[in-house]
Amino acid sequence: MQRMEFVKLDAAGNDFIALDLRGQNEEVWTPTPAQAAQWCDRKHGIGADGILLLRPGKVGTDFHLTFLNPDGSEAFCGNGARAAFTWWRSLSDNAFNDAHFTALDGLHEGHWIKGEPCVDLLLMETPRDTAHGAFVHSGTEHLVLGMMAQELADLDLESLAPPLRHHADFAPQGVNVNVVATSPDADGFYAIRTFEKGVEGETLSCGSGTVAAAAVLRWSVGGEAFKFQAPGGKLGVVFEDEKRAWLSGPVEMPFSGTILPS
Numbered sequence: 183m184q185r186m187e188f189v190k191l192d193a194a195g196n197d198f199i200a201l202d203l204r205g206q207n208e209e210v211w212t213p214t215p216a217q218a219a220q221w222c223d224r225k226h227g228i229g230a231d232g233i234l235l236l237r238p239g240k241v242g243t244d245f246h247l248t249f250l251n252p253d254g255s256e257a258f259c260g261n262g263a264r265a266a267f268t269w270w271r272s273l274s275d276n277a278f279n280d281a282h283f284t285a286l287d288g289l290h291e292g293h294w295i296k297g298e299p300c301v302d303l304l305l306m307e308t309p310r311d312t313a314h315g316a317f318v319h320s321g322t323e324h325l326v327l328g329m330m331a332q333e334l335a336d337l338d339l340e341s342l343a344p345p346l347r348h349h350a351d352f353a354p355q356g357v358n359v360n361v362v363a364t365s366p367d368a369d370g371f372y373a374i375r376t377f378e379k380g381v382e383g384e385t386l387s388c389g390s391g392t393v394a395a396a397a398v399l400r401w402s403v404g405g406e407a408f409k410f411q412a413p414g415g416k417l418g419v420v421f422e423d424e425k426r427a428w429l430s431g432p433v434e435m436p437f438s439g440t441i442l443p444s
Contacts, residue, residue: 186441190228191269192434193261195386195414200234200269204245215254221441222252228439231378231385232259234266243289244281245270251380258287258321260389260429264299267292268433271299287321300430303393308425309401314346316398320427323357324394331363331373339384343377358388362395362410371411372399386414393419393427 189200199221203211213221213233222230235248247266249259267281271294279294292301307319315327325346329337343359346352356379363373374395376388396408396419407420417431 185443187438188228188441189269189438190230190436191234191265192436193265193268193387193389194412194417194431194433196259196261196265196388197230197386198232198234198262198265199228199230200236200266202236202269202273204236204238212248213250213254218250218254219252220444228441231381232262234262234269236266236270239283243283244278245283247283247285249285251378253380253382255380256286257380258285258390260301260303260321260391260393261387261431262389263290263292263301263303264389264429264431265433267301268299269435272435285321295430298430299433300428302422303390303427303429305393305397305425305427309394309398312351314349314351316401317352317357318394318397320390320393320397322390323352323355324391325352325357325359326391326395326398327359327361328364328398329361331365331367334361334363334373334375337361337375339375339377343384344382347377347379347382358391358394360388360391360395362399366409367411369409371409371416374410374412376412384413387412387417387431389417389429389431392417393429396421396427 191198221227233250237246239245249262281292309316315325318324359377366372376391410417420428
């Protein structure tokens with residue numbers, strides 16, 4: 183492997199290693215699971231919740247996004263999509279405020295609104311009750327549970343989530359496990375915490391999980407716009423129609439560097 187330049191991206195605490203492969207004629211190249219694990223390792227590597235690969239876009243689109251979990255598995259990532267759009271925008275001298283791009287689950291749009299990236303997510307499956315909680319497919323599989331805010335703050339999510347994440351009812355893909363407060367705080371924000379498959383641990387925020395939680399709230403209490411407070415920052419969700427939602431929130435680019443051949 184040759185030396186590779188990367189950018190570190192932080193989307194409300196969801197952090198990513200980003201590689202620009204658009205001009206390197208390496209559309210078929212993908213890091214191996216071992217490389218993904220090494221780079222994402224917070225002790226021996228760069229440290230991240232996943233890897234973003236910016237690839238050439240098909241006709242009519244600006245780029246294609248490939249997202250890899252730390253275990254090397256491919257998935258869709260809502261915060262990763264916002265981060266990739268932000269980075270793509272920064273790479274252009276024109277600072278485009280709109281983009282069309284593809285990801286694992288299909289076509290997406292990105293818009294720069296009030297200084298923040300906003301991307302659309304499509305609900306592949308709207309909320310349905312299960313014996314374990316509400317199941318939602320918002321680009322990837324999510325289980326949503328409700329809990330009082332104080333209980334959520336004290337929750338041992340690392341113990342609660344794994345049996346649900348691996349439950350036979352959700353095989354073979356498994357589910358991400360999201361726990362959301364049943365009522366908002368004084369400022370209208372719903373607290374939320376997420377255990378992500380592929381990471382196999384709690385992350386500081388999860389974009390597609392936040393959209394899944396918003397879908398369950400819309401289904402249970404009504405409304406079209408929701409504000410969330412994840413451990414890593416604030417996220418917003420606004421529904422355009424039954425199956426399309428817009429996810430917004432901050433993205434930072436704290437540093438860049440070089441991955442050296444190992």
